Amino acid sequence: MREIIKITIALTISCLLAGTLIGITFIFTAKAKQQNEHLNVQQTMFALLGYGKSRPAPPELRLHQVHRYIVKDGDKMRMGYMVPVRKEDGEGYAFVVLDLNGRFLEHHSLDITPDEALSDEDRKKALMRVLKDPAEFEFSDTMIIACMGDERTAYLVPGEFPGFKTFIKAMVALDTDFKLLGLEVIEHEEDPGLGGEITQDYFKNQFVGKPFDTLKSLTVVKEPLPADYERYLRSMGTEDSGLSARQVAEIQKHYQDKDIYALTGATISSAAVTDGVKAMTRKFAYRIQILDQAVDAGNVPVLF
Amino acid sequence: MAATTKTNTQLVVNGLLNENPIFRLALSMCPAVGISTTVANGLLLGVAVLFVQVFSSCTISLIKDHIHPRIRIPTYTLTIATWVTVIDLVLAAFLPVAYKAMGIFVRLIVAFAIITMRLEVFACRNTVVASFWDGIGMGFGFMFGMVALGTVREILGMGTFLGYDVLGFRPLLFFVLPAAGFFLVGFMMAVFNYVETVYNRRAKRGS
Numbered sequence: 001m002r003e004i005i006k007i008t009i010a011l012t013i014s015c016l017l018a019g020t021l022i023g024i025t026f027i028f029t030a031k032a033k034q035q036n037e038h039l040n041v042q043q044t045m046f047a048l049l050g051y052g053k054s055r056p057a058p059p060e061l062r063l064h065q066v067h068r069y070i071v072k073d074g075d076k077m078r079m080g081y082m083v084p085v086r087k088e089d090g091e092g093y094a095f096v097v098l099d100l101n102g103r104f105l106e107h108h109s110l111d112i113t114p115d116e117a118l119s120d121e122d123r124k125k126a127l128m129r130v131l132k133d134p135a136e137f138e139f140s141d142t143m144i145i146a147c148m149g150d151e152r153t154a155y156l157v158p159g160e161f162p163g164f165k166t167f168i169k170a171m172v173a174l175d176t177d178f179k180l181l182g183l184e185v186i187e188h189e190e191d192p193g194l195g196g197e198i199t200q201d202y203f204k205n206q207f208v209g210k211p212f213d214t215l216k217s218l219t220v221v222k223e224p225l226p227a228d229y230e231r232y233l234r235s236m237g238t239e240d241s242g243l244s245a246r247q248v249a250e251i252q253k254h255y256q257d258k259d260i261y262a263l264t265g266a267t268i269s270s271a272a273v274t275d276g277v278k279a280m281t282r283k284f285a286y287r288i289q290i291l292d293q294a295v296d297a298g299n300v301p302v303l304f
Numbered sequence: 305m306a307a308t309t310k311t312n313t314q315l316v317v318n319g320l321l322n323e324n325p326i327f328r329l330a331l332s333m334c335p336a337v338g339i340s341t342t343v344a345n346g347l348l349l350g351v352a353v354l355f356v357q358v359f360s361s362c363t364i365s366l367i368k369d370h371i372h373p374r375i376r377i378p379t380y381t382l383t384i385a386t387w388v389t390v391i392d393l394v395l396a397a398f399l400p401v402a403y404k405a406m407g408i409f410v411r412l413i414v415a416f417a418i419i420t421m422r423l424e425v426f427a428c429r430n431t432v433v434a435s436f437w438d439g440i441g442m443g444f445g446f447m448f449g450m451v452a453l454g455t456v457r458e459i460l461g462m463g464t465f466l467g468y469d470v471l472g473f474r475p476l477l478f479f480v481l482p483a484a485g486f487f488l489v490g491f492m493m494a495v496f497n498y499v500e501t502v503y504n505r506r507a508k509r510g511s
Binding site: 003006007010011014015018021022025026028029030032033036039040189191192193194264265 | 338339341342345370371372374375378379382383385386389390393394396397398400408477480481
């Protein structure tokens with residue numbers, strides 16, 4: 001009995017010490033980590049839109065975040081979108097509520113600053129203030145609308161889908177006709193060297209330039225990647241591709257409506273990404289259309 | 305095993321050659337087979353293991369007199385997990401570039417047999433200084449093994465070295481797959497054993 005107590009005490013103390021050490025490290029690193037992540041996402045978004053070190057983003061470019069919520073009103077489900085709007089004294093945010101058929105119901109002006117709007121918690125508080133009690137709502141996802149001045153140029157859609165092992169987090173960029181502009185894998189735990197290759201340019205870039213109609217029915221084929229196509233995919237976005245403009249145009253035309261060539265030894269990961277991108281694009285195209293209609297119907301002065 | 309009588313240099317060499325974690329002790333085969341597909345992967349995992357091994361060895365040898373013998377293993381696991389978490393957090397905060405490449409591997413280290421085994425066999429019987437050098441030796445030994453495997457697998461499997469195209473074609477994709485990892489580990493073990501036999505024979509003849 002005495003030994004059990006001894007062991008219990010020893011283990012408890014060890015765990016407490018370990019916990020303290022981890023806790024202290026967390027306190028010192030949390031802020032930097034968050035900042036890194038934020039920066040990372042920002043960089044990914046600009047890179048997807050084609051901006052980088054050699055081509056900085058113009059100052060007119062603005063990325064408007066739209067947050068989607070599921071609102072419970074009694075026993076009815078509603079959809080809510082938090083959108084940036086024009087107000088008398090500048091810019092602010094509003095919450096647009098729709099029913100499940102996409103009909104506009106109401107909109108509330110939100111009392112929240114742009115900095116606060118980045119934080120999940122602060123958004124929740126602001127929504128609590130405007131929604132009727134008992135306000136039951138749940139954050140669903142975020143989409144980003146890129147505007148150049150007043151003109152809409154592209155959409156950025158973050159998403160998550162099941163991969164070979166766990167969920168893969170990715171982001172796609174679409175133009176206003178939902179043609180795919182870019183795909184970035186943000187987080188994944190596929191096998192290095194096999195499924196992990198989904199982060200490589202020669203896989204990711206296969207999606208680039210696919211029109212919406214092709215995306216809707218995209219699948220993978222288990223065929224080796226043709227050599228000229230691989231060279232084109234690897235060199236995409238770099239200055240020196242070794243291919244003439246005519247060759248590039250030919251390759252683009254030839255492969256634009258083709259399916260995705262699966263990675264060797266990782267068909268499941270390849271198919272998972274393909275299905276994920278397909279689903280993300282389709283859902284987004286549907287949602288943005290409904291949101292646009294609702295915003296028009298409700299005369300909400302949105303910024304995008 | 306009583307406290308070691310080896311010098312610090314001997315401890316490091318011991319980890320690299322005589323008791324190389326992958327080729328002689330045959331421990332941590334999981335990462336050796338699964339992750340050593342490229343040189344960069346092997347190198348990054350090696351660096352991460354080196355740090356965790358050194359920190360854990362030092363911690364355990366510091367507190368070895370206070371560990372209840374019946375809960376040795378849980379204490380080791382706790383120590384390793386703590387250091388892995390700390391390294392994970394620090395990397396994520398201050399070296400985001402390295403973390404992007406190593407992030408997945410670092411969390412795997414908790415389950416590596418080599419670290420627990422070194423704590424059990426060495427660190428809980430020796431001084432902090434000796435444990436530190438043993439940790440260094442084992443860490444570099446593991447890194448050496450991973451890089452050796454990674455080099456062969458990357459060149460033969462993908463025709464590249466550290467991501468640079470050296471062959472211009474992919475000789476045998478088989479080498480990237482896990483099965484080739486086993487094959488190659490066995491082959492390299494044979495080479496290690498052969499070299500040792502030859503060396504011992506020479507040493508005998510010399511004396």
